[in-house]
Amino acid sequence: MKRLRPVLLGLLSLAYPPLVYLGLGHFEPRWMALPLAAMAVVRAVATREKMWLAAAVGALVLAGSSMLGNNALPLKLYPVLVNGVLLAVFATSLAYPPSVIERLARLREKDLPPSGVAYTRRVTQVWCGFFVFNGALALSTALFASDATWALYNGLIAYGLMGLLFAGEWVVRQRVRARHAHG
Structure with missing residues (x-):
């Protein structure tokens, strides 16, 4: 499972833009922020590398901004x-x-x-x-x-x-x- 984690995270990252695009057609931005927050936390926990910890913090800020303002721009x-x-x-x-x-x-x-x-x-x-x-x-x-x-x-x-x-x-x-x- 350890070797599969980076592959799954990579695929999720690749799929992020199309998923956001498709999701915004069906859900408010605040709800689309939840997968971004989840992806950030999972990546940070799975990798424990400084680079991805910093990205996770940034992604959580973007997700929080999107949730609070119900705005798609932070997701993008x-x-x-x-x-x-x-x-x-x-x-x-x-x-x-x-x-x-x-x-x-x-x-x-x-x-x-x-x-x-x-x-x-x-x-x-x-x-x-x-x-x-x-x-x-x-x-x-x-x-x-x-x-x-x-x-x-x-x-x-x-x-x-x-x-x-x-x-x-x-x-x-x-x-x-x-x-x-x-x-």
């Missing part, structure tokens, strides 16, 4: 919160190495060469830029777009962009490795 700000937390984690790892991407790389390659450390630092910077860009678009859709556009961007397009970034980085990494293997 959750993707902005997640991007902000991820940006903080990645940026902090640049200030206090090793970077997030270096830590992940060392899971596969314990003796990462200095060129690998430099590369992982650059990739961490790229992810920071992505979180700024994605968070700004998430905020824009929450404030200025229809609920359908918000759900489409935050529930599909944003994940597609992440997938493109993962795939693009993988291609670049293969070229960098090949270059260092021949050089």
Whole structure:
């Protein structure tokens, strides 16, 4: 069950925008805030990581605001919160190495060469830029777009962009490795 928890939490996070969009068509925002609060508490208890504890506190504030004001906007700000937390984690790892991407790389390659450390630092910077860009678009859709556009961007397009970034980085990494293997 321990290994299944992160998968279930990930699926719930992926499903959040479409669920909010569909739910708002049937329920008042205050009732839609309850699943957000529950998801935040479950994630915080299940992971016990500082990053997700901070996100849980933020999500509880958003859920509470939505419940008290019966307003959908706080519910739509959750993707902005997640991007902000991820940006903080990645940026902090640049200030206090090793970077997030270096830590992940060392899971596969314990003796990462200095060129690998430099590369992982650059990739961490790229992810920071992505979180700024994605968070700004998430905020824009929450404030200025229809609920359908918000759900489409935050529930599909944003994940597609992440997938493109993962795939693009993988291609670049293969070229960098090949270059260092021949050089």
